[in-house]
Amino acid sequence: MPLSHDMVCSLAAAADLVNSAPETGGPDWLTDVAALHAYLERHQVSGLGSVTEADLAEVRALRATFQEVFAAPDAGAAVTLLNVLLERTRIAARLTEHDGWPLHVHYFAPGASAAEHLAADCGVALAHLLVENEWERLRTCAAPDCDKVFVDESRNRSRVYCDSRTCGNRMHVAAYRARRRA
Template structure:
């Protein structure tokens, strides 16, 4: 398990983990999918995932998902519970010949536990800096992806410009059809 590198990395990891299961097909269907997800998010070899850990990673994803959907006090409770369960006081490590880096997961944590600790810490730090209103769920009716928006003066309702455009076009067509 690699470093705590940057808070932005942990926030992106949380968002992308939640978005592995939306209205689109499930993206984490086998251990190799989790392995590739971790590699795509900057982890280095060795990354070994077995079937039970795939199940654990998907459970962690479902523990994090509500943070984007609930009121701030409930989101804070969820994150605090995850931190209490999975995180420890940060410590420096240089395991496996890697450069010194921070860990927040318990020593010996598996990938699911590492994801729980890291993503909870990332989202907690993001919410503390930007407010829970900066955590969002796409407003497109046919999408349920989540996103973060650190821009204070630019409210965001959609996960991507594609969803925003698709929604605007559908609204325009609906208005034209009724007039």
């Protein structure tokens, strides 16, 4: 299934949010309102006013929920988690064309907090992935010292590392060196 531009952006935002947690092997970079603001700008989350400490706490809680979805043992468990999340979210759908992209649907929560906006947008993207039976595209990096999550957008679903330049390269070099020693 080819993923739409907005779906790719929303799934990337969800994975990036999960990867901001120290449980993924890196530092917790979502520590203050400025970091949250930078995250929202990086992922072009629009329709929000200023963000507050309360927004930061809510987004950090949402991060834990998305982390559970990525780590769910099967699609059924992910469906249960997403249904609970989406039931708590006011979702509005809006048809839009922008930035040269054809007509598509944006999901958002009008007048909502940053966390509710992300829950609507990213939650619906994750739900569409499940509906299309593409659950296996939600992955955790195969490098033994990395627990970052990612969405495998490859055509043949063969991606195993969160980043081919870091984890992938490191693992390939280690395998090469092991072969050379043998």
